[in-house]
Amino acid sequence: MSGLTVTLQFSGGAELLFDKVKKREVELPALEKFLPQINKTDWSLRELLVWIKDNLLRERPELFLQGDSVRPGILVLINDSDWELYGELDYKIHNGDTIMFISTLHGG
Template identity: 75%
Template sequence: MAEPLNLSIHFGGGAELLFDKIKKREVELPALKKYMPDCQHEKWTIRELLQWIKDNLLKERLELFMQGDSVRPGILVLINDADWELYGELDYEIQNNDTILFISTLHGG
């Protein structure tokens, strides 16, 4: 069974307001099969990470962070300082010690 993953998760551009105003968190994700026993694969992807964030970190206003099983439009996602589009977005297999950054580009006016 896969080992737990250590991960640094950052929120910026106002997204941190949905997470108790905490901009940076060091987390240890459990083995995926422990968290999602019915999951068909062994490795964490961004898709499962978003579900974990929703269940464990998000404190308010889900609709401002997620749309369906992804982030809502206007939330930039960087994996180790590069756009997640370069890594396959939701299907990126998270590696130990990755840094995942969520930046809101949505601002009131």
């Protein structure tokens, strides 16, 4: 599948890790071209996080990612609903989805 377009939103401070850009529409390449070593054609949030790390994340990845998931304290919403309702990392991304990452971590 190619031509998968999603909207990514970053807020609560997460946008600081992405050149202070809060919202962007991205077109994801065919998954088999981006990660040829996996035998899948459908994008999931697991693969999206790898793509975000490789293509958008500009600094301090440890503040956004932990292992193969988002760091605790980062809320993930898929089309305005908690990703836990959709299977978290295994959610199959659909064309037109809006995926929001909200940091609840605040320094003092």
